[in-house]
Amino acid sequence: MANTFKCRFLLPSLHIEAILRETTVSRRKQRLQSTKDSARLGDAYGATLERIMTQGEEKAKLAVAALTWVCYSERPLEVDELCHALAVEIGATDFDPENTPLMSTLLDCCQSLITVDEEESTVRLIHFTVQEYLCAHPDLFSKPHSMLAEICLTYLNSQQIKNLPSYPLPDHQSAPFLAYSSRYWGTHANRELSNRARALALELLNQYEDHVSALLLLKQELHQALIGAIDTSPLFSGLHCASFFGIVELATALINSGGCEANQQDCLGSTPLSWAARNGHEGIVKLLLHWGDTDPNLPGVDDLTPLGWAAVMGHGGVAKILLERENVDSNRSDKHGLTPLLWAAAQGHEGVVKLLLEREDVDPNPPPKNNNMTPLCHAAAHGYEGVVKLLLEREDVDPNFPDENDIAPLGYAAAEGHEGVVKLLLKQENVDPNLPDNGDRTPLGWAAMRGHEGVVRLLLERENIDPGRADKNGFTPLGWAAGEGHEGVVKLLLERENVDPNLPDNNGATPLLWAATMGYAGVAQLLLERRDIDPNRPDKQGLTPLGCAAAGGYEGVVKLLLQQENVDLNPREGAGLTPLACAACQGYEGVVKLLLERENVDPNLPDKNDVRPLGYAAALGREGVVKLLLKRQNVDPNLPDKNGRTPFARAAALGHEGVVKLLLEWKNVDPDRPDKDGLTPLGRAAAEGHEGVVKLLLERGNVGPNRPPKND
Numbered sequence: 001m002a003n004t005f006k007c008r009f010l011l012p013s014l015h016i017e018a019i020l021r022e023t024t025v026s027r028r029k030q031r032l033q034s035t036k037d038s039a040r041l042g043d044a045y046g047a048t049l050e051r052i053m054t055q056g057e058e059k060a061k062l063a064v065a066a067l068t069w070v071c072y073s074e075r076p077l078e079v080d081e082l083c084h085a086l087a088v089e090i091g092a093t094d095f096d097p098e099n100t101p102l103m104s105t106l107l108d109c110c111q112s113l114i115t116v117d118e119e120e121s122t123v124r125l126i127h128f129t130v131q132e133y134l135c136a137h138p139d140l141f142s143k144p145h146s147m148l149a150e151i152c153l154t155y156l157n158s159q160q161i162k163n164l165p166s167y168p169l170p171d172h173q174s175a176p177f178l179a180y181s182s183r184y185w186g187t188h189a190n191r192e193l194s195n196r197a198r199a200l201a202l203e204l205l206n207q208y209e210d211h212v213s214a215l216l217l218l219k220q221e222l223h224q225a226l227i228g229a230i231d232t233s234p235l236f237s238g239l240h241c242a243s244f245f246g247i248v249e250l251a252t253a254l255i256n257s258g259g260c261e262a263n264q265q266d267c268l269g270s271t272p273l274s275w276a277a278r279n280g281h282e283g284i285v286k287l288l289l290h291w292g293d294t295d296p297n298l299p300g301v302d303d304l305t306p307l308g309w310a311a312v313m314g315h316g317g318v319a320k321i322l323l324e325r326e327n328v329d330s331n332r333s334d335k336h337g338l339t340p341l342l343w344a345a346a347q348g349h350e351g352v353v354k355l356l357l358e359r360e361d362v363d364p365n366p367p368p369k370n371n372n373m374t375p376l377c378h379a380a381a382h383g384y385e386g387v388v389k390l391l392l393e394r395e396d397v398d399p400n401f402p403d404e405n406d407i408a409p410l411g412y413a414a415a416e417g418h419e420g421v422v423k424l425l426l427k428q429e430n431v432d433p434n435l436p437d438n439g440d441r442t443p444l445g446w447a448a449m450r451g452h453e454g455v456v457r458l459l460l461e462r463e464n465i466d467p468g469r470a471d472k473n474g475f476t477p478l479g480w481a482a483g484e485g486h487e488g489v490v491k492l493l494l495e496r497e498n499v500d501p502n503l504p505d506n507n508g509a510t511p512l513l514w515a516a517t518m519g520y521a522g523v524a525q526l527l528l529e530r531r532d533i534d535p536n537r538p539d540k541q542g543l544t545p546l547g548c549a550a551a552g553g554y555e556g557v558v559k560l561l562l563q564q565e566n567v568d569l570n571p572r573e574g575a576g577l578t579p580l581a582c583a584a585c586q587g588y589e590g591v592v593k594l595l596l597e598r599e600n601v602d603p604n605l606p607d608k609n610d611v612r613p614l615g616y617a618a619a620l621g622r623e624g625v626v627k628l629l630l631k632r633q634n635v636d637p638n639l640p641d642k643n644g645r646t647p648f649a650r651a652a653a654l655g656h657e658g659v660v661k662l663l664l665e666w667k668n669v670d671p672d673r674p675d676k677d678g679l680t681p682l683g684r685a686a687a688e689g690h691e692g693v694v695k696l697l698l699e700r701g702n703v704g705p706n707r708p709p710k711n712d
Helices: 002-021 025-033 038-053 057-072 079-087 103-109 128-135 144-157 178-191 195-205 212-221 238-245 248-256 272-278 282-289 306-313 316-323 340-347 350-357 375-382 385-392 409-416 419-426 443-450 453-460 477-484 487-494 511-518 521-528 545-552 555-562 579-586 589-596 613-619 623-630 647-653 657-664 681-688 691-698
Strands: 114-117 122-125
Touching: 038 057, 038 128, 057 079, 057 103, 057 114, 057 122, 057 128, 057 144, 079 103, 079 122, 079 144, 079 178, 103 114, 122 128, 144 178, 144 195, 178 195, 178 212, 178 238, 195 238, 195 248, 212 238, 238 248, 238 272, 238 282, 248 282, 272 282, 272 306, 272 316, 282 316, 306 316, 306 340, 306 350, 316 350, 340 350, 340 375, 340 385, 350 385, 375 385, 375 409, 375 419, 385 419, 409 419, 409 443, 409 453, 419 453, 443 453, 443 477, 443 487, 453 487, 477 487, 477 511, 477 521, 487 521, 511 521, 511 545, 511 555, 521 555, 545 555, 545 579, 545 589, 555 589, 579 589, 579 613, 579 623, 589 623, 613 623, 613 647, 613 657, 623 657, 647 657, 647 681, 647 691, 657 691, 681 691
Parallel strands: none
Antiparallel strands: 114 122
């Protein structure tokens, strides 16, 4: 019989042992996932639990407690947190740190069902299937949340914790379990409240204002920006705490015991009603509103009223309860000027929006103080179609009302690409699709700039749309789309006969120039397919599409432009540089090759300083470009700039040995030609200390090493 029992759990446990033999977490997961027979896996976990329960009463008790924490804690516990939690003896008035078990003991007692995540230093189950198995067998744990609440409360009520000062807060090492128990005892108690947990909770709450856990709760819950508002006296009462966690039974007991004030404000100015509304605790809200003279409009953090908090968090049930009160101010704004309706619309809480709009006294168009956005603007900007629909059903909602930057709801929806909202707004007869913002950018301009093809298509379907309207910078929708590389939008706009593809911005840059500058070959191709396109139109600085494409090294765009019969191959850019010179400067060999394949490209055309493409390539050490240029029969390597320096002299002066070698191989190169200062290439190289170049020149018989400078 003993052998039969042993075999019954030994075979399934082999699966667990095989998993645990894997050396990494990833391999353990793979081994677990490869176990397709869930029944066998369940048998393996069941057998492991049998082994846990038969290893001795104390070890089994410790293992069950550890598994309970790992399964039901509100967040993963760190190693020291779990060990201290397991050291708590429920109901004890003192905490004994010597009762803390070692982690190695826990791992042994739990038969390796739990492990330590090395990266996070937290304790977890070896796989999610363990949790599924344990939670599927609720008989394994008796009222787990109630037990965890009792442990947390016992710890907080211990003399050691009571003696801790709130300022400065104790560090984690001195009280590892303090942060978790302060923040989550109420969460566990709200799920299961035993009589013992109730008594322990009331013991804590009756002394809560002076307890370190009050400050720890606030510090973990509040935004970092508000932490500084907590002074040395939190004034966070037991009723505030019970309302925060939503435990009606505890709040009722505190109220009935006397000493509580309905409108008492904590250090942040929040009342118990504010905390209950913020966290969505309908039972507490009802309780507080029926008790005494509770003021439902008292503001708290950021001047938010309880109704404001319900709107922010989307707690429709709480909002409904509050709105049933005649004395609730449904339009009261916070310190940012945001009303409950604005908050609900901005967060997309349709239920709360609907409740608020049912109130006759609610203003559906309230702009806040600072940024002047209406509820409709907020909803449109976030794409909340349901909220937009609810607002538009109100006759007194103005769909064109803009914010302080004159951006209307349609502008926001178009800019963010919310097609559904755009459709809803365009159905309104009084919506102006051309309404510009303070930068004169229309909804179509915003959609084109962001590349929202669907929105652009919807707007272009409107007969009264102006597709060519420019903003303050002169950018038309086509200009924006071309400059951002949105081919689909460009195509849609070019299908309109009344769109001028050559319309420049305030700097004279056309859509084609922007496409060339950014290297958007697809956009450039679409534009060049238009018969009325001007491929040579420069901006105010004299920059042409071909020059910009060459300067950027965009071979695809250069190819497209060179295919145009009327393209100017030798335009002078702002400083007089040709496209060939621009490409030579940057060393874009592919572009240089494309340009040199055209016979009518002049490779000797100088800029304002008489520097030619070869001169730039030589001065910058672009050997590949120099090779390409020297292959052209009409390239003159001896043409000087206005200072009398030839390409050879420029390369020598800057120490580009490779270029010097290439030029020395050229029959017509004069390696000894002096510049206007009388300095030869050898003199320049020597003065700059370029030994390699000096050596190359001295090897030439036609270089005079003793030639003095002209001014000597």
